[in-house]
Amino acid sequence: MIHIIPKPTDTPTDNSTGMVQEELRRRGVPFVNLDLAAVDPFDLPVFGETIWACGIKQDGVQFELLKALELENHVINSPEAIAICASKVTTTAKILQSGAPSPATCFTNSKAKVQKFVDAHGGKAVYKPVYGFDGNGIYLFHSADEIKEEPPYYVQEYVKNDRDYRIFVIDYEAVGAIKRESPHLTHNIHQGGCGQAVEIPKDMAEAAEGAARAVGIDYCGVDLLPLEDGGYTVLEVNGTPNWHCMTAPIPKLLADYLIRQDKEGRK
Template identity: 55%
Template sequence: MIHIVPKPTDTPEDNSTGAVMRELEKAGARYRVLNLDAIDPLDTGIQDELIWVCGIRQDGHQFETLNVLSLDNRVVNTPESIVTCASKVMTSALLLRHGIRTPETAYIRSEEQAQKFLLRHGKVVYKPVYGYDGNGIRLVTTPDDLGPGPWYLQEYIPNDRDFRVFVLGGEAVGAITRVSDSLTHNIHQGGIGTPVPIDEEMRTVAEASASAIGIDYCGVDLLRDREGYTVLEVNGTPNWHCMAAPIPSLLAAYLIQCERTMRA
């Protein structure tokens, strides 16, 4: 049995969880929907099962419930990897530790240090540490634009597009480029996604990023600069809008294989 935690932002028109459930049904796999808000993690009776987390709300109860469930079950993605991706600071730290190129980044409480970082780069991008869907990202060009700290700041890299690579089971399986007139090219912010082939550099960088996080599947967001691809962030509960690759069927097959491995 596969237990499924639905993405809370699903809508009838954009239902990521439902797309994968339909593929599971086609494959004859058994599943049930698991409502994290309706269970006591200390008394669930769920043990030695596969739990797929399509998405969760960023609140303490759902994180703690998943943490407890992971003690006796196989959770995809693991709570640890979801929390890591939710924190841009921790994601940056792991990318740097594994030698993966990312824009120069600082996480600063000192206003003086923040101003020095800004002056060194001329323009920087402020991002909420726990932001999602491109919300709250803004360009900072003067100290007056900084606002209240602490600040997660990245050097600004001029661009007219970014790339998202979907990595599943350590393998890059699909990619899109996203284009918009705004600072962030996120589709939720008006970006338009178009499928693109996965070139070898893109594959290497995206797969290394997923490995650094230690995650079953993810969306790796990239920019291209003079030196090649640089990693903006890694999304632990990614959408796969506009992908040409059949992500729902690939995800369903991955979950089925994970469950079979558990039973072997």
């Protein structure tokens, strides 16, 4: 049976978990919800099952509980993949190691090194929280003295753009995409960006699928920026993505994937 850990940020009007559950019900596939907060890591309630973690709270307790469940179960997405995606540093390192495109990046405790990076990249760069989400805390700066946050500092070269793309990838296949536009530096829907479903050209699919493989994740949302000379560069990989504005049948495709993984795990 499929056990589901609901996304804690679900709302009645934006219920990622519920959309997939409805698809499972439509197929007559049994499932139960699993309260992650109630799990005793030393006396696991589930063994040999498929567990879908639609989302977890960003704290060490829930992450450790998910890791404990993985000892005896198949967890989608894996705790390791979720942890990689939660850290911009690790995600970028994985992407670059795989040879996938990503903006030049600096990670350091030193503002002097940050300034050297800024000077080497046109006199401006983008500051991002290492563990940020929903586009929060991201801003353009020209001098390291403008950074008021405590170290360490994660900064990237500024890539000129007026839009970005969120690509939904399942089992290393790009299955849906939206273009996000806003007058701001970040185009995230949570920051007021406007999303519109788009087709997925080959180079976009290759960039997104390559990023998913680099992270080693069952499904994800890959954020891409278009480059002025063609192609795309990878900004980040989201391990618990929503699918705002996508016309692709993501809940159906996710339900299909969970059913397939559950059956394969029982062979």
